[in-house]
Amino acid sequence: MMRRVSLFAVGCALASGVLLGGQAARAERLIVSVSNHRVTVTPNYAGEELVLFGSVEKDDKTPSNRGNYDLVVTVSGPRADMVTRRKERRFGIWVNNDYRQFLKVPTYLAIFSNRPFEAIAPPEVQRRQQVGLKNVLLTQRVGPDYADVVPDDAFRSAFVRLRSEHGLYREATAAVTFLTPTLFRTGIPLPAEVPIGTYGVDIKLFADGALVTRTETAFEIVKVGFEQFVATTAHQNGFAYGLVTAFMALMTGWMASVVFRKD
Amino acid sequence: MQLYLPIADIPVNVFLILAMGAAVGFVSGMFGIGGGFLMTPLLIFVGITPAVAVASVASHIAASSFSGALSYWRKRAIDPALAMVLLSGGVVGTALGVWMFTVLRGLGQLDLMIALSYLVLLSTVGGLMFWEGLRAILRVRRGVAVPLRRSGSHGWIHGLPLKMRFKRSKIYLSVIPVMVVGLVIGFIGAVMGIGGGFILVPIMIYLLRVPTSTVIGTSMVLTLVTMIIATMLHALTNHLVDAVLALILMAGGVTGAQFGARAGQKIRGEHLRLLLGLLILAVGIRFAVELVIKPEDLFTIRETGGAG
Numbered sequence: 422m423m424r425r426v427s428l429f430a431v432g433c434a435l436a437s438g439v440l441l442g443g444q445a446a447r448a449e450r451l452i453v454s455v456s457n458h459r460v461t462v463t464p465n466y467a468g469e470e471l472v473l474f475g476s477v478e479k480d481d482k483t484p485s486n487r488g489n490y491d492l493v494v495t496v497s498g499p500r501a502d503m504v505t506r507r508k509e510r511r512f513g514i515w516v517n518n519d520y521r522q523f524l525k526v527p528t529y530l531a532i533f534s535n536r537p538f539e540a541i542a543p544p545e546v547q548r549r550q551q552v553g554l555k556n557v558l559l560t561q562r563v564g565p566d567y568a569d570v571v572p573d574d575a576f577r578s579a580f581v582r583l584r585s586e587h588g589l590y591r592e593a594t595a596a597v598t599f600l601t602p603t604l605f606r607t608g609i610p611l612p613a614e615v616p617i618g619t620y621g622v623d624i625k626l627f628a629d630g631a632l633v634t635r636t637e638t639a640f641e642i643v644k645v646g647f648e649q650f651v652a653t654t655a656h657q658n659g660f661a662y663g664l665v666t667a668f669m670a671l672m673t674g675w676m677a678s679v680v681f682r683k684d
Numbered sequence: 685m686q687l688y689l690p691i692a693d694i695p696v697n698v699f700l701i702l703a704m705g706a707a708v709g710f711v712s713g714m715f716g717i718g719g720g721f722l723m724t725p726l727l728i729f730v731g732i733t734p735a736v737a738v739a740s741v742a743s744h745i746a747a748s749s750f751s752g753a754l755s756y757w758r759k760r761a762i763d764p765a766l767a768m769v770l771l772s773g774g775v776v777g778t779a780l781g782v783w784m785f786t787v788l789r790g791l792g793q794l795d796l797m798i799a800l801s802y803l804v805l806l807s808t809v810g811g812l813m814f815w816e817g818l819r820a821i822l823r824v825r826r827g828v829a830v831p832l833r834r835s836g837s838h839g840w841i842h843g844l845p846l847k848m849r850f851k852r853s854k855i856y857l858s859v860i861p862v863m864v865v866g867l868v869i870g871f872i873g874a875v876m877g878i879g880g881g882f883i884l885v886p887i888m889i890y891l892l893r894v895p896t897s898t899v900i901g902t903s904m905v906l907t908l909v910t911m912i913i914a915t916m917l918h919a920l921t922n923h924l925v926d927a928v929l930a931l932i933l934m935a936g937g938v939t940g941a942q943f944g945a946r947a948g949q950k951i952r953g954e955h956l957r958l959l960l961g962l963l964i965l966a967v968g969i970r971f972a973v974e975l976v977i978k979p980e981d982l983f984t985i986r987e988t989g990g991a992g
Contacts, residue, residue: 506985509982666925
């Protein structure tokens, strides 16, 4: 009998929790859109900027005292495995020695917010919500295990630094601007070297140091033109590509011997 | 004019690459060599990764050696039998070289091995050539008659079994050393992105006693076939052949070679060897410097797995 009562109590608590949670989630809604869902990269593409627009929709359940919203936008490109190697001096020359393998990490990663991450949420929330490059999960293979390491690990920071130098990893804490208290925009810079594929955009809304709601959108980057055709063929049809290249070499050589024939 | 190289994945100036192709072509025409040992390092110094440079230069050398081989064929300066025996070793060597290339790339040691091989090979060959050229010049200055180096005794090579008569070259020689030479050149060529002519020709002259009338044409046939195979294998296994880059190099190279050949006829043989030796030595030293000075960034990233 006692047991049934306690179960009932738990059930009530759960139900109300779900209800409350649901209410909280429905209190604000994010509506977002990117300026272009399909970016085509042509051979003379020198990088461009995509614009993300959005607004925070309040309803009657929104606490009336809620004023300051914070936004963190995370753009992540297609994932790939990468190896970071470190050179060391051996017998007087510089040799690749130690290395770390990064598994299924984003090839492009941009994290934007409207103000410094520390001001948006406490460190614990930042970590849980992967706010900032130092909190993003970058899985490494460590022996037989898979784990992320501390942010100031030499290989992890070198990895982030090298990607940042190419403009492929970036974070900016003043990139999101609120046009009105609820309307916001941010630019997503896409450098010339952007990898092709599907990009996910994750928009998180914070208020009073806690995550309020989040939404996602996506866009696609496709490369067009002769160069891309060559690259795709080289990877997907190596044999035909090799044959064509070899034939091209023979033709060029033959033409030269005809054009410059002396005898 | 900027052009994006699809495989090398970097934008380059077309005229810079064209000029490099022409300059190397000029040098190769002048000295009668393929020029891979200059082309590959130049591309590396410009910022193209060693792996792509090696794989793409293979097709460039194929083009220049084909035009060379055609003109030697017309002059009947190719020994087909000798070329076939060299090739039987060369094909195996090339396949081994590409395999080695793939293994080293997986280990992350390819760039180092390419730099080290260049350093060793270029400083040895360059040093020897420089020394040879210098001695020849001094001898001429002193008025000493240049001895014909045709009388040395290479007993052990001529004592090997499986002898064969190479009619056009008028030599009677065991096929074993010929195949071994082909194998070694094919291997080195595939790993380093060179035709190997500048090593092969001296070996054939001094070790195998191939007469000068057929040596260059025959070595060009070996270079041509091994480089075609290397291009195919690099395209198949590593997907690193940049056809756009190769085409620009070829266009510049074959043109430059014509002017180089004319310039080369005006310079004395020993001066030519001295110059070539210096050039090779300089490239070797450049690699040594690269290896010894502390790199700007100790870390490098390479993608290993596809998106998923």
